[in-house]
Structures are given as C-alpha cells and as structure tokens.
Amino acid sequence: MKAVIALTCGCSSEEGRYYVREAYVRCIEAAGGIPLLVPPLEDQGDIQHLLRSVDGVLLPGGVDIDPIHFGEEPMEGLGTIEPHWDRLELAAARFALASDLPILGICRGVQVLNVAAGGSLYQDIASQTKGKCLQHSQKAPRWYATHSIKIEPNSLLGEMLGTKTARVNSHHHQAVKIPAPGFKVTAASADGIIECIESEKHRFACGVQWHPELMVEHYPEQMEIFRRFVRCAEGVK
Ligand code: MN
Numbered sequence: 001m002k003a004v005i006a007l008t009c010g011c012s013s014e015e016g017r018y019y020v021r022e023a024y025v026r027c028i029e030a031a032g033g034i035p036l037l038v039p040p041l042e043d044q045g046d047i048q049h050l051l052r053s054v055d056g057v058l059l060p061g062g063v064d065i066d067p068i069h070f071g072e073e074p075m076e077g078l079g080t081i082e083p084h085w086d087r088l089e090l091a092a093a094r095f096a097l098a099s100d101l102p103i104l105g106i107c108r109g110v111q112v113l114n115v116a117a118g119g120s121l122y123q124d125i126a127s128q129t130k131g132k133c134l135q136h137s138q139k140a141p142r143w144y145a146t147h148s149i150k151i152e153p154n155s156l157l158g159e160m161l162g163t164k165t166a167r168v169n170s171h172h173h174q175a176v177k178i179p180a181p182g183f184k185v186t187a188a189s190a191d192g193i194i195e196c197i198e199s200e201k202h203r204f205a206c207g208v209q210w211h212p213e214l215m216v217e218h219y220p221e222q223m224e225i226f227r228r229f230v231r232c233a234e235g236v237k
Helices: 022-030 044-051 083-098 108-116 156-161 220-234
Strands: 004-008 010-012 017-019 034-038 056-059 103-106 147-151 165-168 183-189 194-199 205-208
Touching (some): 004 083, 022 220, 044 083, 103 108, 147 156, 156 183, 156 194
Parallel strands (some): 004 034, 056 103
Antiparallel strands (some): 147 183
16 A cells, blocks of 8 residues: 655745645655645644655655744844744654654744754754855755764665765755754764754654655665665655
C-alpha cells in the first residue's frame, strides 16, 4: 500500500493564494508516495482529523517563522512572515511528533520542526553572527551545491547519504539556533550553522536546511532522503 504524505501548502497573503512547488510533489511521487496537499484551515481540530488519515508529513521550504513562536521579538533582519502558514505547520508538526508519524522538514520545514518541538532559530544568520557566516543565500543556480556539510557518522542522515561529508545548496537566512530537546544535530556547515537535526526518539523526525528536491536531478543520492522517509511512512499502516 502506498503511503499518503501530507504536504503543507504555503500562503501568500499578498496574492491571496495557497501554493506548493512542484518539485516536492515530484519527489514524493518518485519515492513511491502519494502527496496530499493540506491548506491552512480555521479549525485546528480539522487539521488533526485530516492528519489522522495520512502516513507522513512533509513540511516544505518557504518564508520566515514568526519569532513569537520561540519567545523573541522581531529583529530588523526578519523577512516575510505568514501567520496562517505558521499555525498550520506548527499544528501539523506537533501532531506528527505526538503520534510518531514520520515527518520530514525541508529548509523552512526544519525550522518549523525545531520550533514545534521547543527549539529556537536565528532570525537572520548574517546579522546575528556579525557576518561571520558563509553565504547561505546562494546566488548560484538553485540546484547547485555551493557549500559543504559535515555529517555525524551514527545518524539517519549519514545512513541515507552514505557519506561523512556532502555538498548542498543553500537558500536560507534563518537557521536552527538551539536544537529542540530530544533532537540531535547531525550535520553542520563549516561556519557551524546547523544543517540537519534528527529526533532521538521518533521513527523518522528529521529536518534538513538545504533543498534536496531541487538537487535530485544533478545529485541523485539526495533522492534517498525522500525514499527513506516514504518507506518509513509505509510502515505506519
Ligand atoms: Mn546553508
């Protein structure tokens, strides 16, 4: 039986629309899963009701997260925030963690996962590290791997990529600052920015700061992240 993967929709208040990028849909499909697009809903109970019928949750990339969710005031460097998007994804992430539903966070998704589990973020890496960071908002083509990461050997990510170092693309100016309790850091870039976190107690609760869905065509090994996630989701039933 194929796994149904809830894929949360992004919001653009300005344009009055909800959206998903096709690369996420394609990667879930290519990994053997069936994506189900989930928009923000008024009733939090409806989100939980809907998630009870799926096998996994994928949180995609997107805009910044409102720092109120980790107890901070907005800094100058904070970007666009979308309250309904935050509300949807924090609810989805908390539901997944509470019910041990496999969850994969990508870029904004790793940040949402970390905040949902009680961690904090850099609102703006460059200003908060006083410029002592690498270029994490790359100007290279979106798929191209611009910086390296060091991977913890005894980790899910290490198993999935089968390597101790990798190169990844980078399209973020926020990042995990303090990992949530119960999560370990399993990859970081050379400047110490956290690029992957994994839960120590869940079957699959993992977030990556890069965009594997944009890399798979040129770096096919990145597909294993989606394959492993979907395979784990298949085991739910
Ligand atoms: Mn990066």
